[in-house]
Amino acid sequence: VRIGELSRLSGIPAATIKYYLREGLLPPGVSTQPNQAHYADSHLARLRLIRALIDIGGLSINTASKLLAVLDSPELGPWESVGKVQYALSQRHGAIPGPVHDENASRVVDELIARRGWDIRPGSPARRTLTDICATWDRLGHTDMIAALDDYAEAIAAVVAVDIKLITDQSSLAETIETVIVGTVIGDSMISALRQLTQEHVSRAPLEEQRTSQPSASNT
C-alpha cells in the first residue's frame, strides 16, 4: 500500500509516519518509482508497536527508537539482545534529577543482591535506580520500606517466573525480543494496575477486619 493508505489503516497521520521513517523507527518501504514507496503488513504491525510503546508505555521517541533498533539487529545473539533491551528500558528511570547515591543505600542494595544470589553487573541501571529509591526512603524516614525489600524481592520472583514462561514460549528470536519489550514496557503498567485493583479490593474491607485477619502472636 502507499503511505496514504497506511495512514488510513493505522489511524496515524501521514506526517507522523514520515517522521517515524526519518527517525528510523519504521523501516523504509520498497521504492517503486522515484518519490513513491510501497508498504507491507509488517509496516502496519510496526506502527501499532510504536504507538503501544509511546502511548501505553509512555516511552520517549528516543527510547522507543533504541528498542526497535535491537529488534532490527538479528545478528545479535538472544541474550545479548535481551540485555540491550533491558538496559535501554532501565534508562526510562533516568529522569531522576540529581541522583542521591548515599553510601548507606548502596550498601543496602549490594547486600540485598548478595542475599538473593543475583548475578548483576556493577553498572546495571536497575541497581542504580533501586539505590536512588533506597536513599529517598532513608531521607523520608521510611526505613520500614527498606526493611521490606527482601519480602518484595521474594514476591517479585513469582512475577518474573510468569515473564520467563512467556519469553521461553516464543518460537523465534524476533518474537522473544518483542515479548521482552512489550512485556516490560506495557507489563510495568499492567503490574501497577493489578496492584491497584488488588489494593482497592482489600481497602473496601473495614480496617478492623484487616487488622484482626493478621496472624496474632497471642493466638499461638
Next chain:
Amino acid sequence: VRIGELSRLSGIPAATIKYYLREGLLPPGVSTQPNQAHYADSHLARLRLIRALIDIGGLSINTASKLLAVLDSPELGPWESVGKVQYALSQRHGAIPGPVHDENASRVVDELIARRGWDIRPGSPARRTLTDICATWDRLGHTDMIAALDDYAEAIAAVVAVDIKLITDQSSLAETIETVIVGTVIGDSMISALRQLTQEHVSRAPLEEQRTSQPSASNT
C-alpha cells in the same frame, strides 16, 4: 527558620519553595511580621516528600498536589483517604491518548475481576487502564500476554500482602496515608527495578539451561 534557611537545609531554591507555597503543596509558615514567616521541621519533611513524589515518582505538580491535599484532610476517614489516594494515583496512567476500550478487552477484565472475587467499582481508573492494556495487546497480536493475566494477578497478590503489612503497621492515620502514597508512587518504581534485576540475573544463565529447568511434562 526563615525561607532562606529552609532553602539551604533542603537544597531547593527559594523561588521553588515559594511556588510550592502558592500552589498549596506546602502549608504556609507562621507569620511573625508582615512579609516574614517562620517554617518548622514539618516543612522540611514535607519538602522532601514533594521532591520524592516529583523526582523519583515522576508525578506532575497537579497529581502531587491532590495527594498532599488528602494528607492534609484529617476529617476524611481512613479508607476514604486511601481510596482518594488510589484514585489520584491511577490517573497517572491517564496519559494514554485515545483509549481503546474494545468490548473484548472489557469482557476479559470483567471476567478476571469475577474469577479473583475482587470488589471493584465500575469507574475504577485501574480497571480502565487494564482494559486499555488488554486492548493494546489484542491489537499487537499478543494474546499470550492476555492469557497470562491470571498468573500475573496471582503473583501480584504476594506483593500486595507486603503492602498491606506495611500499611497496617502504621500507628496513625497520617502515617498510613503517607505510606500508601510513598509505597505506591515510589513502590511502582521499586517493583520495576526489582523485576529488572531478577530478569537480568535470569538472563545471564544460558537459554538452554532455562528451557530445561522448566518442569517437563514427560517427567510425570
